[in-house]
Amino acid sequence: MGRVSIDASEVRALAEDMRRIDSRLSRHVRPVVERGAVQIKNDLQAEMRKSRHFAPVARGISYDMRSPGGAYEAEIGPEKGSPGSLANIAYFGDSLGAGTVEDPTAALEREAPKFADALADLAAELALGP
Structure with a gap:
């Protein structure tokens, strides 16, 4: 029976690169999440102040x-x-009527596309370089 040999060095190198990206990405994700949280908090506060x-x-x-x-x-x-x-x-009112302040999920929905873009930009920068 013939012997089969596969050169997996490129696959191993790619896997190593992805592990490095993953660890670098993880370290940089917290500021992106925190920035999104601050934006949502500020949005909720602004709506409440109205x-x-x-x-x-x-x-x-x-x-x-x-x-x-x-x-x-x-x-x-x-x-x-x-x-x-x-x-x-x-937000939700009481037995006498509905709430008068915008539902808080609206702030999340406004921030979600910006958050997704920030994560995608971060991943691209780490994968491809600045």
Whole structure:
């Protein structure tokens, strides 16, 4: 039976390059996630400040960064306690009526394309160089 030999050096080199890109990408992803979180927080605060009744609630909107299992995520929104506890009524209303402040998902939807573009630019820069 004939012997088959495969030169996998290029595949190994590509795999090594991808591992390097992955580790470099991971290190640079946190600032992109954080920048997006700040933009969304600022957007939520601006929308809340437009409200005649709920403007003070803007002070209670913040964000927290976490990295469970090496992934980066941000939690953005009103903090529990004064004045953030009123945000639920501002957004969704109460038994007397609907909320008067734009739903917070709108801020996320506005930022999502910019966030995706920033991640794509980062990946391209790391893969292809500046």
